Amino acid sequence: MSSKASIRNQIRSYGNTIEEKKIVEKILKSLSQRFEHVVTVIEESRDPSSLSRHDLMGSLQAHEKRTSRYSERPIKQAFQSKMIMAE
DSSP, X not given: OOHHHHHHHHHHHTTOOOOHHXXXXXXXXXXXXXXXXXXXXXXXXXXXXGOOHHHHHHHHHHHHHHHHHHHXXXXXXXXXXXXXXXX
């Protein structure tokens, strides 16, 4: 279980609830700098108060998957591209 889920469960055990809006805001604030442009787009294009944490996580995972495909390019392919450009 993630630490965020654990904290949320502890708060609930004391009879308090956390609004979905607060969870979404906390997630957006806690993201690293490499997600800054994604956070900006989400905040500008969607109403964070109506965004569920599941939708937010889906958007963040889609971004992560999209950016990871660029870093997964095989080194051999990168060298071949560089050699072709040098010729």
